[in-house]
Amino acid sequence: DTGVSQDPRHKITKRGQNVTFRCDPISEHNRLYWYRQTLGQGPEFLTYFQNEAQLEKSRLLSDRFSAERPKGSFSTLEIQRTEQGDSAMYLCASSSLWQETQYFGPGTRLLVL
Amino acid sequence: GESVGLHLPTLSVQEGDNSIINCAYSNSASDYFIWYKQESGKGPQFIIDIRSNMDKRQGQRVTVLLNKTVKHLSLQIAATQPGDSAVYFCAETLNRDDKIIFGKGTRLHILP
Numbered sequence: 001d002t003g004v005s006q007d008p009r010h011k012i013t014k015r016g017q018n019v020t021f022r023c024d025p026i027s028e029h030n031r032l033y034w035y036r037q038t039l040g041q042g043p044e045f046l047t048y049f050q051n052e053a054q055l056e057k058s059r060l061l062s063d064r065f066s067a068e069r070p071k072g073s074f075s076t077l078e079i080q081r082t083e084q085g086d087s088a089m090y091l092c093a094s095s096s097l098w099q100e101t102q103y104f105g106p107g108t109r110l111l112v113l
Numbered sequence: 114g115e116s117v118g119l120h121l122p123t124l125s126v127q128e129g130d131n132s133i134i135n136c137a138y139s140n141s142a143s144d145y146f147i148w149y150k151q152e153s154g155k156g157p158q159f160i161i162d163i164r165s166n167m168d169k170r171q172g173q174r175v176t177v178l179l180n181k182t183v184k185h186l187s188l189q190i191a192a193t194q195p196g197d198s199a200v201y202f203c204a205e206t207l208n209r210d211d212k213i214i215f216g217k218g219t220r221l222h223i224l225p
Contacts, residue, residue: 004156033212042202042215043157056212091156093213101147102213104156 002026004105006092012111013082020078021108025094032075033102034067035091036060043091049075082112125222132190134219136203141184143205147213148177148188150199157202160188190221198223 005024013019025032030051035043046065047057051072061067064082069075079086089109093102126132138146144165149157163170163177163186170177176189186203200218 035213040217042204042217043213045212045214048212058212093156101159101162103159104149106154107156109154 004092004094004103006090006105006108008108009106010109010111012113014113015082015084017082018078018080019082019110020076021090021110023075023077023092023094023105025073025075025092026096026103029094029096029103030072031095031097031100031102032069033093033095034075034077035093035104037089037091037107038087043089046077079110082110084112086110087112121219122217123220123222125224126193127224128193128195130193132188132193132197132221134188134190134201134203134221136186136188136216136219138184138186138203138205138216140205140207140214141181142207143214144208145206145211146177146179146186147204147206148175148186149202149204149215150197151202151218152199160201193221193223195223195225197221 007022032049034046037043045058046061047067049069064080067077089107091107093104095102147162148160151157161172161175161177174191178187200220202215202218204213204215
């Protein structure tokens with residue numbers, strides 16, 4: 001399968017713990033996006049990379065959140081000191097310069113107890 | 114504000130009939146529009162897109178219509194099948210490589 005992959009698919013953690021999610025974009029896609037989706041809502045933009053450069057961050061991305069894409073391929077999203085309000089589906093999408101449609105991965109569902 | 118809204122949270126359609134899902138967008142500067150389908154527990158799946166210089170685009174069993182005068186977008190699904198059951202989101206961007214702004218979604222139920 002050459003689609004966007006995310007790991008883990010599910011994560012349950014206790015409040016105050018740190019969590020890290022990984023996204024592997026479609027091969028050769030140079031743009032990578034993170035979104036968050038809460039129950040019953042559409043996804044909301046968090047941040048965006050072009051190659052290894054983080055070009056935009058949403059106000060939703062508090063200082064407890066950090067994202068990296070060190071080699072311009074896979075990306076990680078870390079949440080420090082998780083709060084119950086962080087419970088959501090975290091989605092990753094990627095796109096290329098030549099076909100800019102964003103394709104989404106299956107998401108990581110986070111539950112903070 | 115920058116938001117995309119949908120007219121109906123839920124739509125029920127008889128199997129075999131055509132489905133029409135409507136969406137109103139608020140940002141007249143939006144340049145690119147997309148419809149995504151999301152099944153339970155999965156990520157959004159691209160269905161069809163349209164640029165602001167077009168008013169209609171057809172795919173396989175799906176058609177997207179764009180009316181910029183009234184800022185309205187619709188998705189038509191022909192001969193609706195049980196596998197079409199999902200939540201459908203319309204979405205917009207200012208540029209095709211920009212962040213996507215999603216609406217709240219319409220849940221499509223297929224009646225036997």
